[in-house]
Structure formats: structure tokens, C-alpha cells
Amino acid sequence: MIEYRNLRIALLGGGSVGAQVAELLLKNGDELASRAGAGLELIGVAVRDIAAPRTTDIPAHLLTTDATSLILSADIVIELIGGLEPARSYILQAINSGADVITANKALLATHGPELFDAAEQVGAQLYYEAAVGGAIPIIRPLRDSLAGDTVKRILGIVNGTTNFILDLMETTGESLESALATATALGYAEADPTADIEGYDAAQKAAILASLAFHTTVPLESVYREGISSVTLAQVESARKAGYVIKLLAICERVTDPVTGVEGVSARVHPALVPTGHPLAAVHGANNAVFLEAEAAGDLMFYGAGAGGIETASAVLGDLVSAARRHVIGGPGVAESTHANLPVLPITSVTTRYQIILSVVDQPGVLAEIAGVFSDNGVSVEAVAQSAGSGAGPLARTDDSSSTATLVIGTHEASEAALAATVAALEASNVVSSVVSVLRVEGL
Known part of the structure; x- marks a missing residue:
């Protein structure tokens, strides 16, 4: 057997993930080489500050601040610096130099993915990104390769560990969101500025990647x-x-048909949702991630595991590295991204699902009939109604105190987002509704 030359690996970024990648590559290099069919030589690690402290020691002779020279000397470039720039420029530089690229940069792929994939296709390079979604969970390769001959109908994903930890803590211990967030911060699950996680930006980036691929x-x-x-x-x-x-924060990617126009397309959305306790996603606890996938032929599939963490994410990066090395050994151009279906991307108003609406209402006769009329007038069918007393104690039949209120929990049958929005607007304008307390979508039924 003819031995293939050593492949030169450039690593951009020496943070928690980068340091773990460097350590594992140096420690397990011989074993990884046997799997790849070629030696894997880490030729350098580009960092902003060579003297900065790191979670894992990287040999001093490998550290450099000259990312450009390192890129131009490499066969495979691993980008782990994050953010949009200079990551985008470095990746384009690597691709144009003929190197394959591995990245965990979800924000970059969600924002500039088409540009990067097109650049790779033009020169026959390959862009790998298993670690960009779900950390150690293998979801990119199954979608891109294993299910390439199937039709994916829907993806429900818990793809942000911070928000899942917070919601799980609220569910299991009764902590408020503020208290649960403080706990998550103290344990290192939440950043000092948790906006990207709490407001769904991180999950939205991953949803864009999953939907494009699926x-x-x-x-x-x-x-x-x-x-x-x-x-x-x-x-x-x-x-x-x-x-x-x-309640889970879900990234939902699905094929949809607009109920008004009949146009078939795809939708991607991120929001809190009610998940039945019997659904597999309901059992995802702590900071774990999970992706539940519904395919036409394969049926229901579940991918579960650690969604973040230095060593966990490094596992996905090194898996991509072995794949990239094998491609070098075998030869041939990289496989282009399959984004040529050109299905229309439909807005959330085209989505149809179930809802739970909580109302604070005036506790007096005729309220239920009036509220039922609002739902009916807007084409939303009520499935169930539950009442709990507010400042009044009667069953919506009090006559002695018009200021009394009651709480109604209303579950609907499937309805369009547009119809639901019209219903909520009408409820807010109704003189028997004190307030619309909550509107949550129900998913996974």
C-alpha cells in the first residue's frame, strides 16, 4: 500500500473548543491518521494573543498571530474563532488557496453560507460544519448524506442548551425565569450577556442551517x-x-402549504412551544440538545446528546477532519451543497398548528358564548376550555360583582397563524376580556 503524505492542518482559534481540538489531535494523531489514511500534522494555531491563558495548554511553538501565512501553508483549515469577520475572509482565503475548511461557526454559515458554499464549489473544495449545530450530536452528515434519498417533512429541534436548562429548571424546581437564568450563569451555561440564547438568535441561526440542508x-x-x-x-x-x-424553545423547520394561496414551500421558525409530556423532546433535560426529524420513508428519527462544551464540540470537529482527510486521500472534487430545490420560503402566517390561549375575562354570564363567537368568527375551532377563578370565584355566572375576573385556558384545533393573529386581536378588543395573558403554540402532536 502506498503511503499518502502527511496532511497539513491549520487551526484558527485557541479558545475552549480550539484548545481541545489541538490537544486531541496531538494526543490521538496516530489513531486518527489510521482512520483517515494519512498523517495529520498540526502546523500551527492562529490566535489573537499568544500569551492569553487557555483551558488546555497548546505547545508554544505552534502558536502564531499570522493567520494568513498559516492558511496558505495548509491542506485543511479548521476555523474556530467565531463571529463574522475575520472568519469569513479567512475561510474564503483558505478555499481559494485550495484547502478544505472545517468550521463550527453557525452565525457565519447562517449569514454567509451560500457565498461560502459557492466559493468551495467553484474550486472543488469542501466545507464541513458538523459542529455548527448540536455540538457533539451528529445531525449534519445524516441530513446531507444518509437522508439524501429521502424527503424530510419536518424537524423539531431543541438546539440551544442554555434555554433548555433554564426552562427545565423552571419546570422541575419551580424557579422563576430570572432565578433560573442566574443559576445558569453561575454554572457557566449562560454568557454574561445571554441575549443571543434567551432571545432565540442562536437557535434561529441553527434553524436556518438545518432548513437549508433538509x-x-x-x-x-x-x-x-x-x-x-x-x-x-x-x-x-x-x-x-x-x-x-x-415548554421548550423549539427550532421548527417544515414543509408547509399556505392555507390561503395553496403555495407549497418551507418554513423555519424559533419560539417557545408546548410539547406533550409523552413526546421524546419533553424528556430532554438540562443543557442537552435534541433534534426530532420526520422523514417520508425513514419515519421518525431522534438525535440526542450534548449540544455544547469544548470537548464535545471538538469531537464533531475531529470527525469532520477525518472525513476531509479521507477525501484528500481518495481524490476528486468536493461535494457541492444540494440547495437547488428552490422552494419558496414562506412566512409564519402560512404555518398551521394548534394553540393554547390563556385569557383573563370578566366573570359574568354570557362571556363564554361571546368568546366562542370571537373564535368562530375568525375561523379558529376551540378544542377544550378550562377555567380557574381569578378575583371572583364563580363559574362565569356571577352577577353581584362585575369587577370579578376568571382565567380561561383555551386549546384550539389546528389553525393558521393568520387566523390566530386575527383572533387574538379581536380578543384584545373585546370588552369581556381583561387581558390576553398568554399565547403558545402546541407542537409535536
Whole structure:
């Protein structure tokens, strides 16, 4: 057997993930080489500050601040610096120099993915990004390769560990969102500025990547509907539990047909949702991630595991490295991204799902009939109604105190987002509704 030459590996970034990649590559280099069919030589690690402290020691002779020279000397470039720039420029430089690229940069792929994939296709290079979604969970390769001959209908993903940890803590211990966030911060699950996680930006970036891959269609980040968990209250969590649900922040990518126009397309959205306690996603606890996938032929598939962490993410990066090295040994151009279905990306108003609406209403005769009329007038069918007393104690039949209120929890059958929005607007304008306390979508039924 003819031995292949050593492949030169450039690593950009020496943070928590980068340091783990460097350590594992140096430690397990011989074993990885046997799997790849070629030696894997780490030729350098580009960092901003050579003297900065690191979670894992990187040999001093490998550290450099000259990323450009390192890139131009490499066969495979691993980008782990994050952010949009200079990561985008470095990746384009690597691709144009003929190197394959491995990245965990979800923000960059969600924002500039089409540009980067096109650049790689033009020169026959390959861009690998298993670590960009779900950390150690293998989801990119299954979507791109294993399910390439199937039709993916829907993806429900818990793809942000911070928000799942917070919501799980609220569910299991009764902590408020503020208290759970403080706990998450103290344990290192949440950043000092948790906005990207709490407001759903991180999950939206991953949803754009998953939807583009699953439906062979470019789904721009700006087309992903986004809501975070900052408005989720402990009362909502408790109400969900009583109704047999848990609240999860879901990234949902699905094929949809607009109920008005009949146009078939795809949708990607991120928002808190009620998940039945019997659904596999309801059992995802702590900071773990999970992706539940519905395919036409393969049926239901579940991918579960650690969604973040230095060594966990490094595992996915090194898996991509072995794949990239094998491609070098075998030869041939990289495989282009399959984004040529060109399905229209539809807005959330085209989505049809179920809802749970919590109302504070005037506790007096005729209220139920009037509210039912609002739902009916807007084409939304009510499935179930539950009442709990507010400042009044009667069953919507009090006559002695018009200021008394009651709480109604209303579950609907499937309805379009547009119809639901019209219903909520009409409820807010109704003189028998004190306030629309909560509107949550129900997913996974």
C-alpha cells in the first residue's frame, strides 16, 4: 500500500473548543491518521494573543498571530474563532488557496453560507460544519448524506442548551425565569450577556442551517421567525404541566402549504412551544440538545446528546477532519451543497398548528358564548376550555360583582397563524376580556 503524505492542518482559534481540538489531535494523531489514511500534522494555531491563558495548554511553538501565512501553508483549515469577520475572509482565503475548511461557526454559515458554499464549489473544495449545530450530536452528515434519498417533512429541534436548562429548571424546581437564568450563569451555561440564547438568535441561526440542508433550499437567516423565552412565566409553566405539556424553545423547520394561496414551500421558525409530556423532546433535560426529524420513508428519527462544551464540540470537529482527510486521500472534487430545490420560503402566517390561549375575562354570564363567537368568527375551532377563578370565584355566572375576573385556558384545533393573529386581536378588543395573558403554540402532536 502506498503511503499518502502527511496532511497539513491549520487551526484558527485557541479558545475552549480550539484548545481541545489541538490537544486531541496531538494526543490521538496516530489513531486518527489510521482512520483517515494519512498523517495529520498540526502546523500551527492562529490566535489573537499568544500569551492569553487557555483551558488546555497548546505547545508554544505552534502558536502564531499570522493567520494568513498559516492558511496558505495548509491542506485543511479548521476555523474556530467565531463571529463574522475575520472568519469569513479567512475561510474564503483558505478555499481559494485550495484547502478544505472545517468550521463550527453557525452565525457565519447562517449569514454567509451560500457565498461560502459557492466559493468551495467553484474550486472543488469542501466545507464541513458538523459542529455548527448540536455540538457533539451528529445531525449534519445524516441530513446531507444518509437522508439524501429521502424527503424530510419536518424537524423539531431543541438546539440551544442554555434555554433548555433554564426552562427545565423552571419546570422541575419551580424557579422563576430570572432565578433560573442566574443559576445558569453561575454554572457557566449562560454568557454574561445571554441575549443571543434567551432571545432565540442562536437557535434561529441553527434553524436556518438545518432548513437549508433538509429542504435543499437556501433559507436566509432573516426569513426565520424568532421569539425568545424572556416572556415565559412560571405561571405558564405550571399551566402547561396541568394540561400535560412542557415548554421548550423549539427550532421548527417544515414543509408547509399556505392555507390561503395553496403555495407549497418551507418554513423555519424559533419560539417557545408546548410539547406533550409523552413526546421524546419533553424528556430532554438540562443543557442537552435534541433534534426530532420526520422523514417520508425513514419515519421518525431522534438525535440526542450534548449540544455544547469544548470537548464535545471538538469531537464533531475531529470527525469532520477525518472525513476531509479521507477525501484528500481518495481524490476528486468536493461535494457541492444540494440547495437547488428552490422552494419558496414562506412566512409564519402560512404555518398551521394548534394553540393554547390563556385569557383573563370578566366573570359574568354570557362571556363564554361571546368568546366562542370571537373564535368562530375568525375561523379558529376551540378544542377544550378550562377555567380557574381569578378575583371572583364563580363559574362565569356571577352577577353581584362585575369587577370579578376568571382565567380561561383555551386549546384550539389546528389553525393558521393568520387566523390566530386575527383572533387574538379581536380578543384584545373585546370588552369581556381583561387581558390576553398568554399565547403558545402546541407542537409535536
